[in-house]
Each structure stands twice: as C-alpha cells, then as structure tokens.
Amino acid sequence: MKLTAMLRASADRAPGAEALVAGARRWTYAQLVADVDRAAGALAQLGIGQGDRVAVMTFNEPEFILAAFGAWELGAVLVPVNHKMKPPEVAYTVGHCGAALGIASPELLPTVRAGAPEIEWLGTSGAEGFAERLAVAPPFGEAHADDAAPAEILYTSGTTSAPKGCVLSHRALTQLAVLLSLNLDARRDERMLVAMPIWHSAPINVCVLPTLFMGGTVVLQREYHPVETFELIAAERITTFFGPTVAFLAPFRALAGSGREVADFDFSTMRRWLFGGAPIDAAAVERIVQTYRPGGHYQLFGMTETGPSGAVLLPHEQQVKPGSIGAAAMLGARMRVVDADGHDIRPGQTGEVWFLTDTVMDGYLDNPEATAAAFEGPWYRTGDIARMDDDGFYYIVDRLKDVIIVGGENVFSLEVEEAIATHPRVADVAVVGRPDPEWGQQLVAHITTSEGADLTVDELQDYLAPRLARYKIPRQVVMSAELPRNPSGKLLKHQLRAEAASEPADSASGG
Known part of the structure; x- marks a missing residue:
C-alpha cells in the first residue's frame, strides 16, 4: 500500500477524528x-x-x-x-x-x-x-x-566518512507502520507526542506513520524542552512518547533546584514510554522505569536501514533484563547474532546482529558497493556487536562501524576527524566515543599537533562550530605525542576507546 x-x-474510517495537532492548529483526518x-x-x-x-x-x-x-x-x-x-x-x-x-x-x-x-x-x-x-x-x-517506488531517502553515517542515503519504499514503510502498531499494542485512540526532531527515522517512521495508520492523533512539539514536554503530555492527554535516553534523563537536571520533580507532572493518560537510539545501561533504564509512570516501558533497537524495525524489550522484560535489546526480533522480523564465520552464537559469546525484515531499505542511493557489503543474502548486517547471556537475551557491547551515538544522533568519527584535520596545527587525529550516562556517548578527540603546542577544547570547538553540527563537536581533547597504530598504519581505536571508557571527562558534556 x-x-x-x-x-x-x-x-x-473516521473522517472527523483528530489527526494532527500543532499548537493551536488542528486537523481532522x-x-x-x-x-x-x-x-x-x-x-x-x-x-x-x-x-x-x-x-x-x-x-x-x-x-x-x-x-x-x-x-x-x-x-x-x-x-x-x-x-x-x-x-x-x-x-x-x-x-x-x-x-x-x-x-x-x-x-x-x-x-x-x-x-x-x-x-x-x-x-x-x-x-x-x-x-x-x-x-x-x-x-x-x-x-x-x-508502492514499490521510493518514498524516503534517509541519510545515515556508514563505513566511510560520507553519509549514505537509505532508500525506503512505500511498501516497506507501510509494513513498518503495521509491525510497530502490532508490537507496541497500539490503539485507534492513540495520541502520540512527537518532540524529537521529525527528520529522524524514528520520529517520522516509528511515531508519525504508525499513529496515522491506526487513526490516532499526532501531536507536534516544535522543539523538545523537558518541562514544556511534560506540560504538553498533560494538556494534550498524550498516550505515547518516544525519545533517546537523554530525553528521559535531562528533566532531572532541568528540574533540579526548582522545587519540582518529574513525579509532580500529570502522566495519568500515558500508556507507553518508548526509548532507544543510543546505548542504555541498566542503571539508566532502572531510573527511567521507576520514575516515568504509569505506562509500559519499551526499549527499541533498530536502524535507519531497517525502517527502523528490529528488536524490542517489552515492559515485563525491563524488570529482569534492563539494558538488553531482547531475546529475539520484534513480531514480523527475524534476528540472528553470528560470529565471524556466520554461525549463531551461544551464551557468553559475542557476534554481529543481523535482521531479516520486509521493512529493510532497497539499498544505499547510488552506492552498490556499500549496499552489497550491508547484506548477507537477504539478511541486513547491522555492524553492531551483541553478547548473549545465559537466558538468551542480547546486549549491545560494541560497533563494527565507527559510529558514535550522541543523544540519539549518529556521528561518524571519520567525518569529524576530517574536519579537525583541516586545523593548521593538527598533525594527526582520532575521534572515539566515551560512555556518557545521560547522552549515551560523547566524542573525545585524540590529537597530535605539528608545532607541539596543545590545542584546547575551547579552541577546537570554536574552530569546528561553522563546520559541523553541534552534536558532532568533541567535548574532550586528549593531546598525544603520537597515536597508536599497527604496522600497516591503521589506527588502533580500540585502545583509545578503552582509555576513554576508563577516564573521566575533562569538560562538561552537551548535545
């Protein structure tokens, strides 16, 4: 369709039902x-x-x-x-x-x-x-x-510095709307608040399209703001909200010292809270689940290339497996986690996550090589590495692709490195992600300079401000005499990631 x-x-079905709300502007179907x-x-x-x-x-x-x-x-x-x-x-x-x-x-x-x-x-x-x-x-x-014709081209970072355009058809997106409505137990009277940027695959394809498929109401908030979002939930009788981890954790900081708490807001109409788009640790999940009530909590794991569809951790599973992406794909899809030889992993092992779904992209625009590399037969290779626990649940532990996720935003490290390398004092640079409890990850730039003089984080941020979106700009700079490389000259980023994970940030995080 x-x-x-x-x-x-x-x-x-319901021409007089409310379809779209944006401030004082309202549309029936x-x-x-x-x-x-x-x-x-x-x-x-x-x-x-x-x-x-x-x-x-x-x-x-x-x-x-x-x-x-x-x-x-x-x-x-x-x-x-x-x-x-x-x-x-x-x-x-x-x-x-x-x-x-x-x-x-x-x-x-x-x-x-x-x-x-x-x-x-x-x-x-x-x-x-x-x-x-x-x-x-x-x-x-x-x-x-x-319905086989292209409907969207969504740009996402991939295995090269240049973003790639994922081509999604009408058929894939209508199927996605059906599958998500089924997996999230959506109803015809849903009121979905879209506060995250609508140009992202999740707000447009996970929030807007399934809601309109069911005949519910899409409520647009022009830009997310923690307190205003909470007030809008009450005013518009919202039933469903989606956001990355930071959208659930930022309100704690925003309300600090105000005399108000998250529990003071009226969430009585809420049926489900959806979160995803960035790595989420068990402690953050526990805080979200205990704070945002009533309503069930769903952790979504997917990627732009699959619509996004993928896996979902259901509300009852949050209590025993917080931080997991689930034990299997959502209804209407299949998931495998395979080792380097293509064999399904066993408990305690790690492997790459693959998905089989009708919601997958047709391919990357004008990039047949990248398209071919992204698939193993009909299976889409996510590039994400997951570990299986003894109960068969999977946890994301690393990424094959050098994508760093900051507050739900995909950042490809090579793109940032290329921008930093144009600075006249930079001789060598490597950008990695540092775990951040609120934003999922933050960027750390490891830099050597040609003149031996340090480059401060403020200098770097000022230099990059007109060249990169704010969320792509590193929040920490580590000066090094030289960067670790193997004999062939390839950067050993796993060493830098290990250092970043073990050391506290030198500067405040932000998005």
Missing part, C-alpha cells in the same frame, strides 16, 4: 487529506513530479508532514534534512540526492540557501512560503500508486 492510501484509509491534496497541487505547480526528490529541513512543523504526503501523492521522494546541519553538510546532502526543491523553516533559510543555492528553497511560512502556496493551490488528488 502507498503511504497516501494508508492515510486515506484512516480518513475513510478529512481536513488533513484535503490539505495533503493541496500540498501535492502546490508541489506540482512548482514542477515536482514522479521520482523527484524534495528536501525538507524543518523543526517539528505540520508543513513537514504536509510536504511529505504531498510529495508521496505525486510519486516524489521525501529527503528529510537534519535541521542542525551547517551549509557544507546541507550542500552534500542536497547534492548527493539531487533534490529538485527544498522546504525549510524560515529561520533555517539562510543556512540552506548558503549550502545549496542551486535549488529553490521555500520557507514553511511567510511571503510565497509553502503554507501560503498550499492554501491557494488546486487539489491534485491521488495519482501515483506504485
């Missing part, structure tokens, strides 16, 4: 479908048609959803763009996907126009903005119906 057909099916038709009409007037890519870089605004479904109605492809990116990063993403049009929040227009001036960029609102064009556009109507 095509994604717009999925939306129309929910509108057929009938109204949302009507606006999607006009969004498709507005995009068609701008020359968008089947197969074209539309880059969308916004905060959590309803225009993101309208642009997405409008593009899908035309058979065009949504390319969500990280709103934290700097112009060089925007240039790469837009150039690599070949976007024909861009839509951005008004305050982000200077960044996107500096990064990709070759395409037209519309603000989500304002003079000649997308919302204004949508209001007067003729409805396009359902036309393109190929």
Whole structure:
C-alpha cells in the first residue's frame, strides 16, 4: 500500500477524528487529506513530479508532514534534512540526492540557501512560503500508486566518512507502520507526542506513520524542552512518547533546584514510554522505569536501514533484563547474532546482529558497493556487536562501524576527524566515543599537533562550530605525542576507546 492510501484509509474510517495537532492548529483526518491534496497541487505547480526528490529541513512543523504526503501523492521522494546541519553538510546532502526543491523553516533559510543555492528553497511560512502556496493551490488528488517506488531517502553515517542515503519504499514503510502498531499494542485512540526532531527515522517512521495508520492523533512539539514536554503530555492527554535516553534523563537536571520533580507532572493518560537510539545501561533504564509512570516501558533497537524495525524489550522484560535489546526480533522480523564465520552464537559469546525484515531499505542511493557489503543474502548486517547471556537475551557491547551515538544522533568519527584535520596545527587525529550516562556517548578527540603546542577544547570547538553540527563537536581533547597504530598504519581505536571508557571527562558534556 502507498503511504497516501494508508492515510486515506484512516480518513475513510473516521473522517472527523483528530489527526494532527500543532499548537493551536488542528486537523481532522478529512481536513488533513484535503490539505495533503493541496500540498501535492502546490508541489506540482512548482514542477515536482514522479521520482523527484524534495528536501525538507524543518523543526517539528505540520508543513513537514504536509510536504511529505504531498510529495508521496505525486510519486516524489521525501529527503528529510537534519535541521542542525551547517551549509557544507546541507550542500552534500542536497547534492548527493539531487533534490529538485527544498522546504525549510524560515529561520533555517539562510543556512540552506548558503549550502545549496542551486535549488529553490521555500520557507514553511511567510511571503510565497509553502503554507501560503498550499492554501491557494488546486487539489491534485491521488495519482501515483506504485508502492514499490521510493518514498524516503534517509541519510545515515556508514563505513566511510560520507553519509549514505537509505532508500525506503512505500511498501516497506507501510509494513513498518503495521509491525510497530502490532508490537507496541497500539490503539485507534492513540495520541502520540512527537518532540524529537521529525527528520529522524524514528520520529517520522516509528511515531508519525504508525499513529496515522491506526487513526490516532499526532501531536507536534516544535522543539523538545523537558518541562514544556511534560506540560504538553498533560494538556494534550498524550498516550505515547518516544525519545533517546537523554530525553528521559535531562528533566532531572532541568528540574533540579526548582522545587519540582518529574513525579509532580500529570502522566495519568500515558500508556507507553518508548526509548532507544543510543546505548542504555541498566542503571539508566532502572531510573527511567521507576520514575516515568504509569505506562509500559519499551526499549527499541533498530536502524535507519531497517525502517527502523528490529528488536524490542517489552515492559515485563525491563524488570529482569534492563539494558538488553531482547531475546529475539520484534513480531514480523527475524534476528540472528553470528560470529565471524556466520554461525549463531551461544551464551557468553559475542557476534554481529543481523535482521531479516520486509521493512529493510532497497539499498544505499547510488552506492552498490556499500549496499552489497550491508547484506548477507537477504539478511541486513547491522555492524553492531551483541553478547548473549545465559537466558538468551542480547546486549549491545560494541560497533563494527565507527559510529558514535550522541543523544540519539549518529556521528561518524571519520567525518569529524576530517574536519579537525583541516586545523593548521593538527598533525594527526582520532575521534572515539566515551560512555556518557545521560547522552549515551560523547566524542573525545585524540590529537597530535605539528608545532607541539596543545590545542584546547575551547579552541577546537570554536574552530569546528561553522563546520559541523553541534552534536558532532568533541567535548574532550586528549593531546598525544603520537597515536597508536599497527604496522600497516591503521589506527588502533580500540585502545583509545578503552582509555576513554576508563577516564573521566575533562569538560562538561552537551548535545
């Protein structure tokens, strides 16, 4: 089924039910479908048609959803763009996907126009903005119906420094909506709060699409803020919330000294708390489970390449296996954990996690070599290393790919290293992740300089600020006479990771 057909099916069942909320703006399913038709009409007037890519870089605004479904109605492809990116990063993403049009929040227009001036960029609102064009556009109507066609290109870091575009079809994403609704025991009256950045695979594909599939209500918070998020849960009678670990732990710090506690907020309507997107230790899970009540707690483990689908640790399992990703894949998928020879591991052993699922990507955009390397037959190789305990539950212990996850954000170390290497005093650099109880991981830069002079963390952060998104900038610098390498010259990052895990940070963490 095509994604717009999925939306129309929910509108057929309950046209007057509330579909979308963004502040004071509200849509029933009938109204949302009507606006999607006009969004498709507005995009068609701008020359968008089947197969074209539309880059969308916004905060959590309803225009993101309208642009997405409008593009899908035309058979065009949504390319969500990280709103934290700097112009060089925007240039790469837009150039690599070949976007024909861009839509951005008004305050982000200077960044996107500096990064990709070759395409037209519309603000989500304002003079000649997308919302204004949508209001007067003729409805396009359902036309393109190929559910095998690409729906999204989601960019994720991989085994090279350049981010790769995961191509996901309508069929994969509608199947994902079905599977997640089943695994999370979703109902037709769900009210899903989307506070995490909507351009991420989890907010758009795990939160928005299953909720609209079920006929529930998507409530958008423009940007996450711990106290405001809690207040919105009560005001909008939210039933489900998703966030990385930091979204659950940050409120403790935000409320410190205010005389208020998490328990003071009204969570009486909550049915489920979803967390994932970064390594989570057992102590953090225990604190989350004991604090955020009522509602069941689900730990999700997946990756952009699989939709994301993967594994889920269910509420009753949280009590006995906190920090585990579960003993098997979620319903509708299969999981194997295999050793270097491709054999399933036994208790006490470690191996790479593989998934078999119909929600998997078609491949990496214009990168057949990386696509081939990511699969073993029909199985997707995650690059994550898990250990099996005596009861058959798995725990992530390492990553084959040099991806560092900071507050749910994927950071590829080579990309950061290449930016640091342009500093005139840097002779050699290696970036690794340091475990962080709140953010999952933080970045540590091991640096040698050509002049023998130290490079402070403040100097490095100032240098990288216009070059990298903030979450990609290291929070700690370790000066070294030389970096550990093997005889062939390859960096021995496992040594640096071990050092980072055993030593406290020299500077405060942040996201």
